[in-house]
Structures are given as structure tokens and as C-alpha cells.
């Protein structure tokens with residue numbers, strides 16, 4: 436079983452990150468990701484915000500909804516994750532940086548962490 440410190444728990448994210456990185460220097464004519472990089476950070480952030488809104492609307496529908504609405508939430512969340520990964524890649528970061536941060540936090544109660552913050 437994987438532990439929080441086990442590297443490489445998400446091969447699809449590793450593979451996608453490599454593609455996103457290559458797309459930073461690809462032609463926008465042949466690639467959606469390259470077209471986002473070409474349009475710049477503001478366009479990417481616009482997409483992240485749009486997908487976040489669509490995700491929360493889908494979550495509200497899924498709360499007491501059908502199986503189709505639950506699947507729609509999964510699809511919207513994938514769109515949000517994907518565009519967030521494009522955002523990180525545009526800034527020369529990737530999923531591993533986020534996974535490392537989540538691993539660092541693992542097992543630390545949110546209540547305890549907040550109480551330990553210096554005022």
C-alpha cells in the first residue's frame with residue numbers, strides 16, 4: 436500500500452505533466468494546451484475560474500442527484516484539475532510540487548495546524 440511519502444503514486448499525472456511541458460514550445464495550431472500557453476496566464480486563469488464554477492455547480496446537482504449527475508461532477512472536476520495543471524506548468528511547477536505539499540501536511544490536523552500559526 437502506498438504511504439504519503441511514496442513517490443510516483445499517479446503515473447497518469449506524471450505522463451500528463453510531461454506532455455504539458457512539451458506543449459509550452461509546441462505550435463498552438465495543433466494543440467489546445469499549446470494554444471493556452473500561447474494566449475498566456477490570464478487566459479489560463481480564466482479557464483481555471485470557469486472550470487471551478489462549473490465544478491461547484493455540478494457538485495450541487497450531484498448532492499441529491501442521479502448517477503449521470505455524479506458522473507458529470509467527475510468530468511467537471513477532471514476539467515478543473517487539468518486546467519490547474521496547465522496553470523502550474525505555465526509557471527514551471529507541476530503536480531509533484533502539490534503532492535509533496537499534501538504529503539508534508541498528511542496527518543496534521545487542520546485544527547492543530549491553525550492553532551499553531553503565529554498571530
Ligand SMILES: N=c1c2ncn([C@@H]3O[C@H](COP(=O)(O)OP(=O)(O)OP(=O)(O)O)[C@@H](O)[C@H]3O)c2ncn1[C@@H]1O[C@H](COP(=O)(O)O)[C@@H](O)[C@H]1O
Pocket residue numbers: 451454458465466467468469513514517
Ligand atoms: N486532459 C485534457 C483535457 N481536458 C479537457 N480538455 C480540453 O479543454 C477544453 C476546455 O473545454 P471547454 O468546454 O471550456 O472548451 P471551450 O469552451 O471550447 O474553450 P474556450 O474557447 O473557452 O477556451 C476542451 O477543448 C477540452 O477538450 C483537455 N485537453 C487536453 N487534455 C490532455 O492534454 C493532452 C494534450 O492536449 P493537446 O495539447 O490538445 O494535444 C491530451 O492528450 C490530454 O491528455
